[in-house]
Amino acid sequence: LSLDEKKKANIGQVRKLIGPMGDSMVVAGSDKKMRVHIHTDNPSEVMLALNRVGNITFQKVDDMVMQKEISSNAKYPVALLTDSTCDLPEELIEKYQIQVVPLSVHFGDTYFLDRLTLLPSEFYSMLDKSAAYPSTAQPAYKDFFNRYSYLSAHYDSIIGIHISAAMSGTWSNSSKASHAVAEHSGKPIKVINSKRLSSGLGLVVLRAARELENGATFEELSGRIEKWADNTKMYVSSRTIKYMVKSGRVSYAKGKIGSLLNLKPIVIVNNEGKTETFGKPFTEKASMKMIMKEIAExxxxxxxxxxxISHAKNLSTAQWFADEMKRITGLDPEFINEASPVLGVNVGPGVVAVSVMF
Incomplete structure (x- = not known):
């Protein structure tokens, strides 16, 4: 942490600032630059507090509870790993001991770890206030290498399932790291490009976890996951086109026309794992009905x-989709959760993603 001289903070004030947020705190260094260590249940609270007084140049978060569970009570011989764009609720991640490697969200020179040091609700608050439009970055090769190395010491094999390679370099870095660890450890590791993201990726990972619970082997899962992903369809409704323009997903010229016409684009993920426009209704309600009509057909x-279903500050619409889906299928959703900031960066608040696995 490099302290901001304009804010006149010092090492003692940093200790006082974050001390109540956890225990086993260590703050070492000088009033200009320091290292901070703390055990906390709320890493995002700690990071946001530190960000107010200085520049965070490096951050690392370890889930000590999960590490203890894995070392003493791993549920399955196969480790299941994914990334933070999966939008799975924390209770499902904990239940199935799913390993999640975070992407990073950048606001200018400041960065956060998706869902660890920046929660979705905090992201949208910052989005409204930040002068710099945020961007995202895939986890580094080293992040995956370290995670695979750790898991290979506790599991017989590992399966990684990631956001579409057409949207992020996450799968590529994970795949490269897995080859290095597999060669060194002798443990089989399979890394799969889901060609999906958000609630769609989460659905694929969840099915893999359920199959592990039912006794599926590494070989059996490795041969099934890509088919499940191909059988997963995803529809994304949006409230405005402006965030797609800001993120570079839509050109300025097209965005200008879309804004003038007040379009509410519907985005789908095709079989190549790329996004494309499915429809361009003029109202949010029309968008919702168009999506449900397509799903029903x-x-x-x-x-x-x-x-x-995943949503970005739009639980009411997410619940509407859940009610409609139950009406036509008789099923409750596997989960409804807030969407990763990674989705929010590209589509903006108000977005709802509905994914269906056939």
Missing amino acids: KIGNRKIWGYS
């Missing part, structure tokens, strides 16, 4: 494995 008389 896709389902027809078929059974589905399940569905999931």
Whole structure:
């Protein structure tokens, strides 16, 4: 942590600032630059507090509870790893001991770890106030290498399932690191490009976890996951086109026209794992109805494995979709959760992603 001289903070004030947020705190260094260590249940609270008094140049978060569980009570012989764009609720991650490697969210020179040091609710508050539009970055090779090395010491094999390679370099870094660790450890590691993200990725990871719970082997899972991903359809409704322009997903010229027409684009993820526009209704309600009409036609008389919903500050619309989906399928959602800031950066607040696995 490099302290901001304008804010006139010192090492003693830093101790006082974050001391009540946890225990085993160590703050060492000078009034200009220091290292901070703390055990806390709220890493995002700590990081946001430190960010107010200085520049965070490096951050690392370890889930000590999960580490203890894995070392003493790993539930399955196969470790399941994904990234923070999966939008799985914390209770499911803990239940199935799913390993989650975070992407990073950058506001100018300041960065945060997705869902660890920056929660979705905090992200949207910062989005409204920040002069710099945020960007995202995939986890580094080293992050994956360290995680695979740790897991290879506690599991017989590992399966990684990631955000579409067409949208992020996450799969690439994970794959490269897995090869190095597999060669060194002799443990089999399979890394899969889901060609999905958000609630769609979460649905694929959740099904893999359920199959592990039912006794599936590494070989069995490795041969099934890509098919499950291909059978997962995802529809994203949005309130405005402006965030797609800011993130570079839509050109300025097209965005200008879309804004003038007040379009509410519907985005889908195609079989290549790329986003494309499905429809361009003029109202949010029309967008919602168009998505449900398409889903109902896709389902027809078929059974589905399940569905999931992610949202960015739009629980009411997420619940509307859940009610409609239950009406036509008779099923409750596998989960409804706040969308990762990674989705919010590209589409903005108000977005709702509905994913269905056939």
